[in-house]
Amino acid sequence: MSDGGTADFVPSAALDAAIARTAELLRDARSTVALTGAGLSVESGIPPFRGPGGLWTKYGEPPLDGYQRFLRDPAAAWRERLRPTEGWARGLRDTLDAARPNAAHRALVELERRGLLACTITQNIDDLHRQAGSRALLEIHGNHRWLRCVECHRRFEPEHVAVDPERLPPRCPACDGVVKGDTVQFGEPIPPAVLRACYDAVERADCMLLIGTSGTVYPAAEFPFEVLRRGGTVIEINPYESELTGMVPLSLRGPAGAVMERLLHHVGALADPRRASA
Numbered sequence: 001m002s003d004g005g006t007a008d009f010v011p012s013a014a015l016d017a018a019i020a021r022t023a024e025l026l027r028d029a030r031s032t033v034a035l036t037g038a039g040l041s042v043e044s045g046i047p048p049f050r051g052p053g054g055l056w057t058k059y060g061e062p063p064l065d066g067y068q069r070f071l072r073d074p075a076a077a078w079r080e081r082l083r084p085t086e087g088w089a090r091g092l093r094d095t096l097d098a099a100r101p102n103a104a105h106r107a108l109v110e111l112e113r114r115g116l117l118a119c120t121i122t123q124n125i126d127d128l129h130r131q132a133g134s135r136a137l138l139e140i141h142g143n144h145r146w147l148r149c150v151e152c153h154r155r156f157e158p159e160h161v162a163v164d165p166e167r168l169p170p171r172c173p174a175c176d177g178v179v180k181g182d183t184v185q186f187g188e189p190i191p192p193a194v195l196r197a198c199y200d201a202v203e204r205a206d207c208m209l210l211i212g213t214s215g216t217v218y219p220a221a222e223f224p225f226e227v228l229r230r231g232g233t234v235i236e237i238n239p240y241e242s243e244l245t246g247m248v249p250l251s252l253r254g255p256a257g258a259v260m261e262r263l264l265h266h267v268g269a270l271a272d273p274r275r276a277s278a
């Protein structure tokens, strides 16, 4: 499994010029936020949800009342979490456990390290931004490894909550509330703290990198509009057109890993012109 097909991806002259332009936009921006989706982890071997090879395309969208079902019988939901009976859920869990960050995850860490990226908002639950080393990270849909209390909304790494298969659901160590997986289910409100932090980051941003998302799920899909509404710019990175392509000033058509690696090259060239010809 190549981690981004970077080796055999050669951008056209027009695309490379657009990537170089993006490097300038990042350099000149006051505050840049990246909004990432499932497409960013495709090169880590995790399928997207929609489009070609998408999980929902193959298995159909899950019920939109997943959260209400959890609240009705949290013990049953936990038994399913501990021993998934649905084939795709078992497959996805194994794929998530085996996946590793790719060149796009690492490039975002490098942009953050260079002070060119204020924050990464991810819709992905796969933990790969965290594994790559992203620090200013907002997981708006949660993290598949973590747990969260439905009462006080505290989040926990799995080792901090006692899960006894004989006594389900597990309880919150802080408030004794019911604990669920941290992943935000369909029908579940986004936890208030992370939603507030996302809006704060977006309201400060005058530039957004929109990477590997179809732009179909709200509230995340609203964020690019918010940046544009306030006069900022949005650059999309996606090998295919998305719901948002028509309204963004710049859309880079290529796989995230390869395009982000090329973007780092141009950022480096701006910092040190002697490297421009490399």
Ligand code: APR
Binding pocket: 036, 037, 038, 039, 040, 042, 043, 048, 049, 050, 051, 054, 123, 124, 141, 211, 212, 213, 214, 215, 216, 217, 237, 238, 239, 240, 241, 242, 254, 255, 256, 257
């Ligand atoms: N690099 C970049 N983008 C890619 C790549 C790639 N290698 N491969 C596919 N894509 C793009 C697709 O063209 C598509 O536009 O990634 C996008 C993936 O879209 P979705 O599968 O809809 O994923 P996402 O936008 O993250 O979904 C949002 O929906 O099901 C819920 O909670 C789930 O967080 C998810 C949310």
